[in-house]
Amino acid sequence: MGSSKYKQLVYTVKDRCRVCYTCVRECPVKAIRIINGQAEVMPERCIGCGNCVKVCSQEAKIYLKFTEEVIRLLESGQKTIACLAPSFAAEFNETGDYRLLVGMLRRLGFNKVCEIAFGADLVAKEYSKLLEKNDSKPVITSDCPAVAYYIKHYYPELTKNLAPVVSPMVATARVLKEKYGNEYKLVFFGPCIAKKAESDELDYVCTFQELREMFREKGISKEQVSPSEFDPPLAGKGAIFPVARGLLQNMEIVDDISRGKVLTAEGRVNFRDAIEEFSNELVGIKHLEVLACEGCIMGPGMSRGGKRYARRNMITCYVQKKMEKLNIQEWENEVKEFENIDLSQEFEPLDRRIPKPTDEEIRQVLEKMGKTRAEDHLNCGACGYDTCVEHAIAIIEGLAENEMCLPYSIDKLHASIRQLNETYQELVSTRQALRQSEKLASMGQLSAGIAHELNNPLGIITMYSNILKEEAKPDDPIKHDLELIAEQANRCKNIVSGLLNFARKNQVRYSETDLLDFVKHSTESVIIPGNISIDIQSSLENHSIMIDTDQMMQVLTNLLKNAVEAMPNGGNIFLRLSGNDDEIRIEVRDTGVGISPENMDKIFTPFFTTKKPGKGTGLGLPLIYGIIKMHRGKIQVVSNQDAQKGPVGTAFIITLPRKNSTETIKV
Numbered sequence: 030m031g032s033s034k035y036k037q038l039v040y041t042v043k044d045r046c047r048v049c050y051t052c053v054r055e056c057p058v059k060a061i062r063i064i065n066g067q068a069e070v071m072p073e074r075c076i077g078c079g080n081c082v083k084v085c086s087q088e089a090k091i092y093l094k095f096t097e098e099v100i101r102l103l104e105s106g107q108k109t110i111a112c113l114a115p116s117f118a119a120e121f122n123e124t125g126d127y128r129l130l131v132g133m134l135r136r137l138g139f140n141k142v143c144e145i146a147f148g149a150d151l152v153a154k155e156y157s158k159l160l161e162k163n164d165s166k167p168v169i170t171s172d173c174p175a176v177a178y179y180i181k182h183y184y185p186e187l188t189k190n191l192a193p194v195v196s197p198m199v200a201t202a203r204v205l206k207e208k209y210g211n212e213y214k215l216v217f218f219g220p221c222i223a224k225k226a227e228s229d230e231l232d233y234v235c236t237f238q239e240l241r242e243m244f245r246e247k248g249i250s251k252e253q254v255s256p257s258e259f260d261p262p263l264a265g266k267g268a269i270f271p272v273a274r275g276l277l278q279n280m281e282i283v284d285d286i287s288r289g290k291v292l293t294a295e296g297r298v299n300f301r302d303a304i305e306e307f308s309n310e311l312v313g314i315k316h317l318e319v320l321a322c323e324g325c326i327m328g329p330g331m332s333r334g335g336k337r338y339a340r341r342n343m344i345t346c347y348v349q350k351k352m353e354k355l356n357i358q359e360w361e362n363e364v365k366e367f368e369n370i371d372l373s374q375e376f377e378p379l380d381r382r383i384p385k386p387t388d389e390e391i392r393q394v395l396e397k398m399g400k401t402r403a404e405d406h407l408n409c410g411a412c413g414y415d416t417c418v419e420h421a422i423a424i425i426e427g428l429a430e431n432e433m434c435l436p437y438s439i440d441k442l443h444a445s446i447r448q449l450n451e452t453y454q455e456l457v458s459t460r461q462a463l464r465q466s467e468k469l470a471s472m473g474q475l476s477a478g479i480a481h482e483l484n485n486p487l488g489i490i491t492m493y494s495n496i497l498k499e500e501a502k503p504d505d506p507i508k509h510d511l512e513l514i515a516e517q518a519n520r521c522k523n524i525v526s527g528l529l530n531f532a533r534k535n536q537v538r539y540s541e542t543d544l545l546d547f548v549k550h551s552t553e554s555v556i557i558p559g560n561i562s563i564d565i566q567s568s569l570e571n572h573s574i575m576i577d578t579d580q581m582m583q584v585l586t587n588l589l590k591n592a593v594e595a596m597p598n599g600g601n602i603f604l605r606l607s608g609n610d611d612e613i614r615i616e617v618r619d620t621g622v623g624i625s626p627e628n629m630d631k632i633f634t635p636f637f638t639t640k641k642p643g644k645g646t647g648l649g650l651p652l653i654y655g656i657i658k659m660h661r662g663k664i665q666v667v668s669n670q671d672a673q674k675g676p677v678g679t680a681f682i683i684t685l686p687r688k689n690s691t692e693t694i695k696v
Contacts, residue, residue: 096243147263176304193374199230217231398434558593614683
């Protein structure tokens with residue numbers, strides 16, 4: 030930053046950072062890099078204005094402090110001078126008398142206490158000489174180090190316009206070295222953080238907050254000290270420096286708008302705007318006075334919570350009382366004593382601007398955040414940047430992240446919630462299917478065992494009943510009994526066959542089939558009453574699939590029959606085909622009465638039925654389940670009985686792989 034050995038002035042306490050982006054918003058040079066939601070100060074871009082420190086309510090931004098080092102210096106016995114910035118009158122107003130503050134500093138261990146305001150008096154005279162030359166080159170006053178850093182780093186072409194005059198702090202340091210010699214160590218106390226990196230001509234630069242910490246640590250209060258005056262050289266009107274336009278008042282220059290020669294600006298936004306316009310050759314302006322803060326009285330080193338105009342009034346009152354008691358002759362003599370002291374300095378441009386990315390790069394970043402149209406650019410500022418384009422540029426420069434955009438993050442969060450809900454529903458469905466599969470697997474083993482044991486005796490009963498039936502005379506009454514035995518034995522055989530299919534002990538013979546034609550044909554195998562309509566639709570481009578047509582015909586006809594029976598008063602049946610290159614979905618949906626929730630996990634259980642006795646065996650859906658599993662597919666059921674929750678009815682959704690082995694297999 031400046032010539033100081035210290036590089037980083039502001040740090041982030043990561044445990045306190047709450048990802049609010051307030052520091053990004055308040056930083057005039059965007060020296061904050063966001064990494065994984067954490068704000069990190071970039072010392073190579075920072076100008077030390079301290080705005081981030083002032084606005085961070087979590088105190089996650091802290092600055093470099095020298096309280097311990099100064100206390101050790103005072104305890105060492107080394108001769109020291111406390112250099113007090115003129116804004117002290119607004120910070121330590123509770124003492125009631127500035128002399129008590131001087132006494133507290135002496136009690137702390139300082140040998141001498143001097144006012145920086147004397148340096149301000151000298152600097153004001155140098156500025157007056159500079160402006161009196163009537164040089165055609167406009168001048169920017171350089172007493173605010175944050176502004177000087179800003180110009181050197183971000184407007185290096187304006188470095189030549191910076192007044193080549195040291196700040197009041199450095200001017201006072203040179204005066205004190207001249208007056209008291211080099212054996213004294215100089216410690217500055219003021220409201221500014223940027224001062225810590227301004228110059229090596231002082232040994233330590235501390236804020237008023239640090240001075241208060243020293244008083245607390247040493248237990249020093251105004252009640253313990255006697256009033257004491259400042260050590261010479263005594264200041265004059267330079268004490269007005271810390272308020273806005275204080276420099277001009279000290280120079281006795283009026284920034285008359287009608288004359289248009291002087292432009293003043295202060296504060297995070299205004300000082301940047303003023304420099305921006307000044308860089309564009311603002312017509313008629315000869316002198317630009319800018320402060321990064323709203324006067325030094327609002328600097329980041331002041332105590333939090335102070336009121337600007339109350340502080341300004343405190344400075345005014347202090348200056349008025351001071352000027353009433355000031356020995357003008359003595360002051361003029363001291364000013365004359367140091368009129369030949371060197372107060373010059375040079376500024377070296379240090380361009381730290383980052384090349385602006387191309388419009389195409391910006392467009393690509395904006396599109397990733399869903400900002401494809403001009404109306405998508407909300408420019409809400411929630412990310413800390415004034416516009417969406419500025420945010421996109423910061424992302425390209427590695428300073429920001431997409432997630433800093435609030436609308437983008439909200440949309441992303443909503444998408445994540447939807448995805449989580451879908452995943453949760455899939456998980457619930459999978460768990461239910463797993464429980465059903467475990468139960469059906471047990472039932473399948475039982476069914477297979479029963480079917481195996483019944484097959485042989487049923488075969489014998491069928492064979493001998495048919496033999497006896499053939500041997501019986503046509504008019505023999507026993508022939509009717511034998512026919513009944515054979516019929517019921519054959520019925521038992523069909524039930525056993527269904528159990529075998531459910532238990533997946535049957536064969537699958539695949540053949541390439543046009544599914545749309547197959548589905549249409551299946552509807553012809555079922556008697557559809559006139560009060561029921563069937564709607565068949567397909568979104569498939571390729572209807573080819575490998576299935577066992579006989580078994581799948583059983584599946585569709587059974588589902589269609591169930592749908593018809595579920596709509597005794599009429600309704601609609603919807604057959605929908607969809608899928609991709611790997612699998613096909615067949616949905617059979619009706620507008621019937623639906624299935625009650627308590628029966629949903631029982632519908633594939635063998636012999637479970639809600640039909641009246643004699644109307645069903647309870648093997649239809651188990652048979653369907655077994656056939657679908659043999660085709661390496663899956664079947665899902667969605668049903669609703671409550672009209673308040675949505676359309677009433679049941680949907681069976683079958684998912685089948687499009688391609689299966691063409692070999693005859695036994696599953």
